Amino acid sequence: MTEPLTWRAPQVERADAARNRQHLIATAREMLAEAGPDRLTMDALAERSGLGKGTVFRRFGTRAGIFWALLDEAEHGFQEEVLGGPPPLGPGAPPLDRLIAFGEARVRFLMDNRDIGRAALDGRQANPAGPQTSLSQAHIRMLLSHLDLGPADLGLLAIQLTAALDGPLLLYISAADLDHATTEIADSLTNGWRDLVRRVARPLADR
Amino acid sequence: MTEPLTWRAPQVERADAARNRQHLIATAREMLAEAGPDRLTMDALAERSGLGKGTVFRRFGTRAGIFWALLDEAEHGFQEEVLGGPPPLGPGAPPLDRLIAFGEARVRFLMDNRDIGRAALDGRQANPAGPQTSLSQAHIRMLLSHLDLGPADLGLLAIQLTAALDGPLLLYISAADLDHATTEIADSLTNGWRDLVRRVARPLADR
Structure with a gap:
């Protein structure tokens, strides 16, 4: 599977x-x-x-490259949980449950490493095409392929969902907000991700 | 309305x-x-x-600030189309049609201004919290509020959708791909956006 x-x-x-x-x-x-x-x-x-x-x-x-390397190291443990840890994050749970669990874990991971993540975006190398991006896209795409989504461009949908998951924390929510309302933001993003993937995962009706 | x-x-x-x-x-x-x-x-x-x-x-x-200013200028014309141009991008069409039209226009806008957009992400000021971000988020949120979405955090959903719309072009798709397959990528992103917002816009069933 x-x-x-x-x-x-x-x-x-x-x-x-x-x-x-x-x-x-x-x-x-x-x-x-x-x-x-x-x-x-x-x-x-x-x-x-x-x-x-x-x-x-x-x-x-570049200086940003140092932070990419730190993020890459931190990603190691996260990878192992996703690939071989207990379900629903690891293998063995239904794909939608794994998708929801992945978003929750990813939000937690990005919150824990938010200083590194934002610093990695500084400098000329603004493109976060590091392993964590491929990781999220590849994993989300794999899970989407096991859902009955009807006709869909799964590669693109995986990119869109990765952006929807990483974008708020890396790009849009201010560092000051993150420092002052850490738990609230994490909960809100986790709930928002669950809502989003549930909406996306239902088969598309003809219209 | x-x-x-x-x-x-x-x-x-x-x-x-x-x-x-x-x-x-x-x-x-x-x-x-x-x-x-x-x-x-x-x-x-x-x-x-x-x-x-x-x-x-x-x-x-910063140097990136020059490109933000150029993007801001370019955004002017786009804003006028969205706020006062003909439907479905401008007012007068149903909200889902306007949402789809907004994504199409935004993809076109970002493709036309991709050199500026990417250069604006360089440098310390990696946060694209410029007017174009608020524009997209505010407009998408306004349109979502007119859809019957059931319980949803509309502010967060607007952020997620903005990230799903801007992220692929600004962050994930390589500049070389963009130069060599401009039309294909624009079509694919436009279709993907339409698919995504249709999925998101349906009321969420109890589960």
Whole structure:
């Protein structure tokens, strides 16, 4: 019933490059925990890690690239829950229930990582075509294919729903609102997602 | 039937500031037409306009701010069509027809202005909380309020639908794809939007 999904391309990386990457990610996480996202710059990361600006630049390209890498790491645990955790988020529940559970988990994930997510959107690399985007689109599309939707462009519908899920948190809701009404916003987005996918999931009547 | 909408706050601006703004926008448009978005930088605009870096900086803040201002200008004509043009985009058609027509017009608008739209997302100011976002959200929400949707958080639904409409073009579809398959992508997004809002617009059955 469930199509196999591979979200992360197999990485072939030299041992020293892998060590550098792990060291840079760990250092960036420390800096983030200590002083928040604004202090985490390319220069500061190079200095703190002791690896030099060239290495940091080759690894991340831009400051936003650091946050993409942090988001990618955080995504790991989320991926594992979705692919192999207990239902309804993991396999074994009906597709609509999994779709609803995915949105709830995704809202929670984006709220938990909202500083990183927004910082990743800064800079020239505004396109969040990182693994988390493909993850959401691929997973939502797979679940939609198991629903009886009638004629529909599932790829496009998956893109639209991904945008409807990520867009409010990444783009439209202000950081100040997020800080002051975290729980209310999470509940509202979770309820809104459930409502939206229920509406979308019913077969389309002729008109 | 139609609630009054004001998308642009009344601007109180000194005459010389207004003249500078108009001159900067016109100059930016010329530079864009001649050499594309990559050449349109703060420094180049200051030099070409003869107004100095300080003026350009105070007016736009960042390079992305130039593109937001260009998008805002382009939005003017679009606004007039939506608020006062012929139905179904303008007033006078049933709300679902207006919703579908709005999506079609919005896709066309974003395709026509895609270089500007994407460049506006660059830089620190990644939040497209410009007037065009409020426009779409306010208009979609107004139309939703005239549909019999049953219990629904209309404000959130309007945000989700705005993200579903703008997200694919602004965030997920690559610039190369957009250049090579312009008509196909526009048709696909327009059809997808029609399908999505038809699904959403039906009253939600008890479950």
